[in-house]
Amino acid sequence: MCSTGASERYYADLSLKRRLSTPEGKKAYVRSLFATIADRYDLITVVLSYGLDWRWKLRLVDLVHPDANARSLDLATGTGDIAFLLRRGCAHVIGLDVTQRMVELARAKGSGRLPGRRHDDPPIRRRPVRRRDDRLWAQKCSRADRGPR
Template sequence: MTDTAHSPAATVSFGYEDIAEEEKEARVGAVFSGVAKKYDIMNDAMSAGMHRLWKDKFVRRVKPQPNEDILDMAGGTGDIAFRMHKHGANVTVSDINQDMLDVGIERAMERGLDGLVWSRQNAEELSFPARHFDAYTIAFGIRNVTHIDKALAEAYRVLRFGGRFFCLEFSTTEWPGFREVYDAYSHKLVPQIGQMIAGDAESYRYLIESIRRFPPMPAFETMIRDAGFVNTRVEPILGGLVAIHSGWKI
């Protein structure tokens, strides 16, 4: 008699909750559709405006050049793309969430910015051909991907040889004292701020919890190397509260 028992279904993290991996994309999508119109206001509220400085620093590290082709993944509202566009780069803004892209397109129109390409894409299965971009950027997005290793493999695939990968993401600060203060603030106050500004405490609770479940800086750097990137580097900000990760395809 053969054993017909099935192995347990694969699970992934959704904040502090473990869910079936096929559910995550839809649930993350619902979070970002719900907060899209208030996303940038909430970023200001949650970071006291510091996210703008982090993004400025991030783009300085990317060093966008005139006429080079850059894919800004999970770039929905355009914050990173607008900064790189100023340097003359040809930027393709991609996001899995159309609501986020719609906010970005509206913001670009308000600023009179044309020349940006907007494309709905799944970071794990990009439709672009191999060796298509000179740089790949992703800011505060990779922790929401179901399979981070697949997203990194796709980043490697679509980059040309000599191309560079840059990721800006929350991590865990290693500064004693500050870590405890930030933990208390983020877990207790951020959902309340989300409720007041966006009428949505649960989505912001997930966003904070997803930071806690994201791999620590050394582990994520190892994942980037495992995807094939070399000369990897981690630049902690505020002791690692945020970090800029980079690598090269050669």
């Protein structure tokens, strides 16, 4: 007899709540989640966005409008889609992600052309790049595709 009742869901919910109750637990959960889906991430993104993900990615890069001398840092680069689009107009792009598998997939997708790095601690706190006049653009600006106001 197999039971998949409410009590099992309740225990799973408690376990997740406990895991997400600390900053370390949240970090571990996010890394684990993205490591689990990394190989299917691009497909999942296309399916969940009904194929419109490229529209907002292209719009974001168009809004950023990188020039030939620009240096860009793509935070949470995932499999590198935005970093590669930025690379078309930028001299130097670095993709950062906390999930090693995502960085590996980005490198493979770009045949090693993208310097990608895994970072265990968010770069916002540690500044892994030198501060000069460089403009840093972070991806995940979901407002980019909301259209004119």
